[in-house]
Every structure is written in C-alpha cells, then in structure tokens.
Amino acid sequence: MTAHVSAEVLARYAEGELSADDASTWPVEAHLESCAGCREQLARFTPAPVLALLESTGTSIMTATAKGPRPARRRSLRRLLHRWTTWSMLSWAVMTATAIAAAFLLDRAFPLRPSLVLLLAPVTPLAGLAIAWSRHGDPAWETIAGTARAGIDLLLRRTVVVLVMVLAPLFAAGGLLGTDPALWLLPCLAFTAATLLLGGLIGVSRAAAVLGGGWVLTVVAPALVAVRLPVVVQTGSVPGWIAAATVLTGLALLRTGDHQRLTSWK
Numbered sequence: 103m104t105a106h107v108s109a110e111v112l113a114r115y116a117e118g119e120l121s122a123d124d125a126s127t128w129p130v131e132a133h134l135e136s137c138a139g140c141r142e143q144l145a146r147f148t149p150a151p152v153l154a155l156l157e158s159t160g161t162s163i164m165t166a167t168a169k170g171p172r173p174a175r176r177r178s179l180r181r182l183l184h185r186w187t188t189w190s191m192l193s194w195a196v197m198t199a200t201a202i203a204a205a206f207l208l209d210r211a212f213p214l215r216p217s218l219v220l221l222l223a224p225v226t227p228l229a230g231l232a233i234a235w236s237r238h239g240d241p242a243w244e245t246i247a248g249t250a251r252a253g254i255d256l257l258l259r260r261t262v263v264v265l266v267m268v269l270a271p272l273f274a275a276g277g278l279l280g281t282d283p284a285l286w287l288l289p290c291l292a293f294t295a296a297t298l299l300l301g302g303l304i305g306v307s308r309a310a311a312v313l314g315g316g317w318v319l320t321v322v323a324p325a326l327v328a329v330r331l332p333v334v335v336q337t338g339s340v341p342g343w344i345a346a347a348t349v350l351t352g353l354a355l356l357r358t359g360d361h362q363r364l365t366s367w368k
C-alpha cells in the first residue's frame with residue numbers, strides 16, 4: 103500500500119472494529135509501521151479509555167523503575183575478561199600449574215634425573231593456545247570469528263594471557279631449582295611463536311598438537327629413557343634458542359594475515 107490510510111479506516115482500526123485476523127488489517131498495520139503521519143493521525147482517533155490505560159501503564163513502569171534495585175555493575179569487568187580470554191581456559195590454567203608443580207616436586211626429589219621442568223617448559227603454553235583458539239575450546243568461536251577484532255589482535259591477547267599463566271609457575275619452579283631462566287624461557291617463547299606461525303597455515307590447535315607431540319617424542323621421551331638431559335636444554339644451546347625465538351617471532355608477525363581465515367581456528 104503506497105497511499106495513506108483513510109481517516110475512516112484509521113477510526114475503525116482505533117475503535118477495534120478491524121479484528122487482528124481480518125485480511126484488511128494487515129495492510130493498515132504494515133503501512134502504520136513505516137508512516138509517522140498516519141501513526142500521528144491514529145493517535146487522535148484513539149479512544150479516551152485506551153489513552154488513560156496507556157498513561158497509567160507508563161506511570162507505573164516509571165515508578166517501579168525508580169523504586170527498583172539499581173542495575174548490577176559487573177559488566178565492565180566481564181567485558182574486560184572477554185577481551186583477553188575465555189572461561190574455557192580456566193581448567194587448562196589449573197591443569198598446567200598442577201603439571202609444573204608436579205614436575206618441580208619430581209626434580210627436587212630426584213635431582214640426578216633429567217629436569218622435567220626444563221623438558222616440559224617449551225610445550226607448556228601449547229595446550230593453552232590450542233584451547234584459546236579452537237572450534238572445540240571456545241563455544242563462541244563462530245561469533246568471535248565474525249567480529250572486527252578476530253584475527254591476530256585477539257589471538258595475540260589470548261597468547262599473552264597463556265604466557266602469563268605459564269611463565270608465572272615456571273618462574274617460581276625455575277627460581278626454586280636454581281635453573282638458568284634462559285633455558286626455559288627462550289624455548290617457551292620459540293615454541294609459542296612457532297605455533298602461531300604454523301597455526302596460520304594448518305590451524306592453531308593442529309600446530310600445537312604437531313609441535314608438542316614432536317617435542318615429546320623426539321626430545322622428552324628419549325631423555326627419560328636415557329636418563330640424560332639433552333643438549334637442546336643445556337646452556338650451550340641458548341644462542342640457538344635466541345636465534346630461533348627471534349626468527350620465528352619475526353615470521354609469525356609477517357604472517358599475521360593468515361589468522362583472518364577460518365583455517366586458523368582448526
């Protein structure tokens with residue numbers, strides 16, 4: 103309907119003569135939705151009892167709102183949390199802290215065996231990255247992937263949270279054991295950068311699984327069998343880890359665009 107609704111029809115509509123299931127009501131309502139002029143005219147035809155009812159309803163709502171409880175002010179903290187992390191990372195954080203504590207206690211009980219803290223440090227952030235950036239770990243991933251902040255911006259924020267949660271217990275364990283911080287910090291950063299770099303191509307979770315699994319199979323397992331600390335986690339390999347961490351971080355920053363694609367969430 104392009105023409106305006108006639109005054110006669112508006113008056114009948116206001117009086118309730120046009121019932122809701124009447125086919126002639128639909129075009130009137132469709133027109134009223136988009137025409138302010140006809141809505142204004144309709145207001146003039148509205149019967150006094152209806153106007154009185156609207157007035158009293160409005161007054162009661164305003165009174166109840168003014169007397170009611172104040173709105174809860176917790177949203178800003180929640181919003182801040184969602185900007186940096188997801189609740190699904192909480193269980194991972196507890197599990198990782200427990201694993202590092204267990205490794206520390208074993209290292210202290212068996213000082214002659216290869217240090218579990220050093221062997222596990224490089225891969226401690228990987229499970230966190232996999233949970234923070236995966237279709238299974240984040241129930242809202244589809245919504246997040248569609249937002250303007252999705253991609254490297256949000257991924258880096260979550261990576262920072264993962265690193266803080268991993269480095270704090272590692273720092274405590276390393277300090278108590280008297281280990282050189284470079285031996286656990288540099289491999290940890292290098293593996294994080296490698297996961298971000300490879301994750302852009304095959305998905306962050308898959309990259310974490312490939313790199314973590316590879317490290318456990320080729321370094322951790324042989325070290326435990328041979329009862330000898332491998333060269334890669336001894337002081338001589340620190341320059342190599344510095345180079346690896348620098349190059350991998352540079353490459354990961356060059357390839358940030360990869361995380362705009364949905365494959366990054368695999």
Ligand SMILES: [Zn+2]
Nearest residue numbers: 106107137140
């Ligand atoms: Zn109209």
